Amino acid sequence: MxxxxxxxxxxxxxxxxxxxxxxxxTTTAALAQTTDTADTTEQAAPSVERIAVTGSRLKRIAVxxxxxxxxxxxxxxxxxxxxxxxxxxxxxxxxxxxxxxxxxxxxxxxxxxxxxxxxxxxxxxxxxxxxxxxxxxxxxxxxxxxxxxxxxxxxxxxxxxxxxxxxxxxxxxxxxxxxxxxxxxxxxxxxxxxxxxxxxxxxxxxxxxxxxxxxxxxxxxxxxxxxxxxxxxQKDRDFLKAHVVEGDGTHIQDWVGLSTSGRTLMKNASTWDWLNPIVNANGSCDMYNLGNSTEFYGELQDYDYPSDRLCAYDYTLEAAWGxxxxxxxxxxxxxxxxxxxxxxxxxxxxxxxxxxxxxAPTPATIWFDKDLPSYETAEGWILREVEAGDGLRYRFNTLGNRIAxxxxxxxxxxxxxxxxxxxxxxxxxxxxxxxxxxxxxxNYLLSSALTDAVGDVNADTGQFEGWDPRDPHAVVPDAIVTNxxxxxxxxxxxxxxxxxxxxxxxxxxxxxxxxxxxxxxxxxxxxxxxxxxxxxxxxxxxxxxxxxxxxxxxxxxxxxxxxxxxxxxxxxxxxxxxxxxxxxxxxxxxxxxxxxxxxxxxxxxxxxxxxxxxxxxYQSRVEGFEREVNYRLCHQDNAAQNPGLGVPELVEMTLSNCQVSGSEFSHISGGNPxxxxxxxxxxxxxxxxxxxxxxxxxxxxxxxxxxxxxxxLGDDAIIRMDYLNSLGLIEPVSSLFPGVGVSFNDGNRFVQLVNVTGNxxxxxxxxxxxxxxxxxxxxxxxxxxxxxxxxxxxxxxxxxxxxxxxxxxxxxxxxxxxxxxxxxxxxxxxxxxxxxxxxxxxxxxxxxxxxxxxxxxxxxxxxxxxxxxxxxxxxxxxxxxxxxxxxxxxxxxxxxxxxxxxxxxxxxxxxxxxx
The missing domain is CATH 2.40.170.20 (TonB-dependent receptor, beta-barrel domain)
Known part of the structure; x- marks a missing residue:
């Protein structure tokens, strides 16, 4: 043949x-030599049958x-x-x-x-x-x-x-x-x-x-x-639904399946505490639950920030796993x-x-651009005072699930x-x-509309008009919803x-x-x-x-x-x-x-x-949201607790045993030509x-x-390098790796991390x-x-x-x-x-x-x-x-x-x- x-x-x-x-x-010669039916005169020529038949021992070895x-x-x-x-x-x-x-x-x-x-x-x-x-x-x-x-x-x-x-x-x-x-x-x-x-x-x-x-x-x-x-x-599997994994369930870290984006006010302009927007909540977040639902949990504490009181949200009730x-x-x-x-x-x-x-419904942070006073709603809830620069971590559960x-x-x-x-x-x-x-x-949100959607007090009547996200019964305006x-x-x-x-x-x-x-x-x-x-x-x-x-x-x-x-x-x-x-x-x-x-x-x-x-x-910039360990806050805490330690000892302590989980931050990434x-x-x-x-x-x-x-680059590596740079120990991250960097607010909480694809x-x-x-x-x-x-x-x-x-x-x-x-x-x-x-x-x-x-x-x-x-x-x-x-x-x-x-x-x- x-x-x-x-x-x-x-x-x-x-x-x-x-x-x-x-x-x-295999070569044609090898096939011919390892096939029981091979004709020795054709060892240099291939055979269709020899290639196709793989049932016997020798033919299997040939394959x-x-x-x-x-x-x-x-x-x-x-x-x-x-x-x-x-x-x-x-x-x-x-x-x-x-x-x-x-x-x-x-x-x-x-x-x-x-x-x-x-x-x-x-x-x-x-x-x-x-x-x-x-x-x-x-x-x-x-x-x-x-x-x-x-x-x-x-x-x-x-x-x-x-x-x-x-x-x-x-x-x-x-x-x-x-x-x-x-x-x-x-x-x-x-x-x-x-x-x-x-x-x-x-x-x-x-x-x-x-x-x-x-x-x-x-x-x-x-x-x-x-x-x-x-x-x-997620709610249909015990290991996927929200549940306590350690502790007594009084701290957010005790749980899996709960998000801090429930109803949590971030006092970013003064104490930096995270609090329930309701003053007279008596340690409860039940006022945010609709009907007989148990979507909101708390008030919960935070091991890393003892003054915080959080209203967390159980996203596993609505989210699919596939x-x-x-x-x-x-x-x-x-x-x-x-x-x-x-x-x-x-x-x-x-x-x-x-x-x-x-x-699950979209989580977001509403940033306030004006002071809002404390007042009592018709239902008897006393809303906590808001200062310009504060934020409210808010789960928009009344809008329904996100569908893609x-x-x-x-x-x-x-x-x-x-x-x-x-x-x-x-x-x-x-x-x-x-x-x-x-x-x-x-059922996604238009970030540019969130702040503008918040109402204000009418100077003539002294009454609050418009949407007040602090109020459990306030109706979310349609203008913030987008595709x-x-x-x-x-x-x-x-x-x-x-x-x-x-x-x-x-x-x-x-x-x-x-x-x-x-x-x-x-x-x-x-x-x-x-x-x-x-x-x-x-x-x-x-x-x-x-x-x-x-x-x-x-x-x-x-x-x-x-x-x-x-x-x-x-x-x-x-x-x-x-x-x-x-x-x-x-x-x-x-x-x-x-x-x-x-x-x-x-x-x-x-x-x-x-x-x-x-x-x-060629991919353009894309934004996501991450959470990483915050070494700056660790260093701050270690320095306060160990006033006699020098910078080298504090750095070693911080990098080897930092347990402070930073808040969620914006993560920017993109292509590199x-x-x-x-x-x-x-x-x-x-x-x-x-x-x-x-x-x-x-x-x-x-x-x-x-x-x-x-x-x-790993986000943690970028944050570690930024931490050492903040102490003057190494060059800025952007100098070591162009296009990469991380930023913080005045409270040393994460704001944004920018990464870039590379070799x-x-x-x-x-x-x-x-x-x-x-x-x-x-x-x-x-x-x-x-x-x-x-x-x-x-x-x-x-x-x-x-x-x-x-x-x-x-x-x-x-x-x-x-x-x-x-x-x-x-x-x-x-x-x-x-x-x-x-x-x-x-x-x-x-x-x-x-x-x-x-x-x-x-x-x-x-x-x-x-x-x-x-x-x-x-x-x-x-x-x-x-x-x-x-x-x-x-x-x-x-x-x-x-x-x-x-x-x-x-x-x-x-x-x-x-x-």
């Missing part, structure tokens, strides 16, 4: 010719290559019990430190991501049939939204856990996820699935239709999918053999998702031609995808092509090479309403305007050198030229050695990069051993080094990946196991210390959020038409300090599946079989939802019918 047949088979499997060798890690790859089939996905691709990937052991899966009061509410090797989501490249998947503008164009992937259309998922910038270019630093779509299906398949958690909330429904036609010259597959999800409200989702997606995949040597591929993919984000309607629309089109001659094979393709995002938000709207778009268009050919012969066979080139245009646009752009909208969840465009050209090559019958060398390289920051070259070298038929040894080295996103470069690409170096050494026909194991040790990481620091990760696959056939049925274990040896990063210098942090592995081990396993038992699967997920304990130990966590999904005689599958799953509750972190008393599932026990029923 000739080379081009092998090339076409790779393409139909969703792998470009340029990456086939890297991902499958294992110099770079590790994990394959998750459609059957494997079904065995987990999960409905969405996002849930499958996020619960995988490869998602070591977890990743975002959705949430409320967040601009990412409609998104879901995965982060291989515990790295950033921007370091994992997601492909659709070997082509870049659309990047989400919600994620600033840095990652793909897994929620848009149609589960019904998937044939398998291939996860390459090695750096691959030499093959794909940017983003493939920590690895590649390749979603392989069904392309050879005939008939009709309909599926219905429903989920019902044992606790309130989290219900979902899933419907899909798949149809396929096949003929002698080609085939077509069409798939439609509909998914709906009802969110979990977004309400409705998603539709359609996919058509068409292949046609124009003739025996040329094949046409056309693919169209569309998805639309609506996410409803429900947050997110709409994500994704279109992906591909047309490709591939062909061959007797001397070489070739491919050309055009790919276009567009991701549009729009959010419509209502918060955002729109963003990411567009990607690429032309690419290449040629594969044989160069010369080596002792192990023919040297095969692929040379290709691509041209890509990327566009990013983001806009928000004019009031939000001006910073006048209160209660939003971030976002800013900005626009950018770039052109990227690339040339790349890959060569497979079979040095000997058992030794294969892979060399790849890629040069990318970006119109906005220049060029970068990334090589990759990998070695594959088979000392015996059942054992494969492999090693690889490569460099990688991540280009700054257009949002990193001077950012350069992140750079990485990856090492991998491993082995695959086929124990016998039914059992195999693999072990890979890896290391990932990252430099010039794109991020913001700050580096990191180093290393770990081990182990997998075990096996099966056992008995007269009582078939048993199988798939186990994948990810172990982290090290994770360190650099940070900016108080002196404004970069310093290497201690190893984070084992601390909160950085588990040492994650394990995913599936145990299967099949007897005739019956199949039982137990999918288990393990996360090791965390926090070596012993102050807040999170215990080992393991959850199980149990699925029973029946293959009915009328060509149907019926499945019943119990997710989180033992109703395992997520461990809670002490600082928030809430679960890390990026690592743990908070839904609880969940019943899933599925019916699939084929015609």
């Amino acid at each position: 000739s080379v081009h047949l092998s090339h076409r088979r790779f393409r139909r499997a969703g792998l470009s010719c340029a990456v086939a060798g890297a991902m499958l890690g 294992e290559g110099a770079s590790p790859i994990i394959t998750i089939s459609a059957a494997d996905i079904a065995a987990t019990g999960y409905t969405t691709v996002s849930d499958v990937l996020r619960n995988s052991n490869l998602n070591s430190f977890g990743s975002w899966g959705g949430g409320a009061n967040n601009s990412w509410g409609s998104q879901s991501t995965v982060a291989l090797k515990g790295s950033s989501v921007n370091h994992t490249l997601t492909l659709l049939n070997g082509r870049r998947m659309a990047k989400s503008p919600v994620l600033d164009g840095g990652a793909s939204n897994l929620n848009t992937i149609p589960a019904a259309a998937i044939e398998r998922i291939e996860i390459l856990s090695d750096g691959a910038s030499a093959i794909y270019g940017t983003d493939a630093i920590a690895g590649v996820i390749n979603i392989i779509l069904r392309d050879d299906f005939q008939g009709v398949e309909v599926q219905v699935k429903g989920e019902r958690p044992e606790a309130e909330g989290g219900d979902s429904e899933f419907y899909s239709f798949t149809g396929g036609l096949s003929g002698e010259m080609g085939n077509m597959v069409f798939s439609w999918e509909h998914y709906e999800y009802d969110p979990i409200m 977004s309400k989702i409705r998603r539709d997606s359609m996919l058509m995949n068409y292949t046609y053999d124009i003739n025996s040597d040329v094949t046409l591929t056309a693919r169209g993919y569309w998805s639309n998702q609506e996410a409803l984000d429900v947050s 309607e997110h709409n994500d629309n994704n279109l992906d089109l591909l047309i490709a031609l591939e062909g061959s001659t007797d001397r070489f094979s070739w491919d050309v393709s055009a790919n276009y995808n567009r991701y549009n995002y729009f959010v419509w938000g209502r 918060a709207d955002k729109r963003a778009e990411a567009v990607y268009a690429e032309l690419s092509g290449g040629v594969q050919f044989d160069l010369f012969e080596l002792p192990g066979g023919a040297v095969s090479a692929y040379v290709g080139a691509s041209l890509r245009n990327e566009q990013y646009r983001s806009s928000i309403d004019s009031q939000s752009e001006a910073g006048n909208v209160i209660g939003g969840n971030g976002g800013s305007g900005g626009a950018g465009e770039r052109d990227v050209s690339a040339v790349y090559f890959e060569s497979v050198l079979p040095l000997f019958d058992s030794v294969e060398l892979n060399i790849a390289g890629r040069y990318d030229d970006y119109s906005d920051f220049g060029g970068t070259f990334n090589p990759q070298v990998s070695l594959r050695y088979k000392p015996m038929e059942s054992l494969l040894l492999r090693a690889s080295y490569g460099t990688g990069f991540r280009a700054p996103t257009l949002s990193d470069l 001077d950012i350069q690409p992140e750079e990485s170096t990856t090492y991998n050494v491993g082995a695959v051993y086929q124990i016998n026909d039914d059992w195999s194991v693999s072990l890979d040790a890896w290391q990932l080094e990252l430099d010039d990481e794109i991020d913001e 700050f620091g580096s990191s180093e990760r290393s770990g081990v990946e182990f997998s075990l696959n096996g099966r056992m056939q008995t007269e009582w049925g078939d048993f199988s196991i798939k186990l994948n274990w990810s172990h982290f040896n090290k994770y360190t990063y650099t940070f900016v210390n108080s002196q404004g210098e970069f310093e290497v942090a201690q190893d984070q592995i084992g601390y909160i959020g950085y588990p040492e081990d994650r394990i995913s396993s599936t145990l299967d038992y099949t007897l005739g038409d019956h199949r039982i699967s137990l999918y288990s997920n393990y996360t090791s304990s965390q926090d070596r300090s012993g102050n807040n130990v999170l215990d080992d966590y393991i959850s199980h999904n149990l699925t029973y599946r029946y293959a009915a005689s009328w060509d149907a599958d019926i499945a019943l799953s119990v997710l989180n079989l033992t109703d395992k509750q997520p461990p809670l972190e002490s600082n928030t008393n809430a679960p890390n939802t990026q690592l743990y599932n908070y839904t609880g026990r969940n019943l899933v029923l599925s019916y699939k019918q084929r015609f």
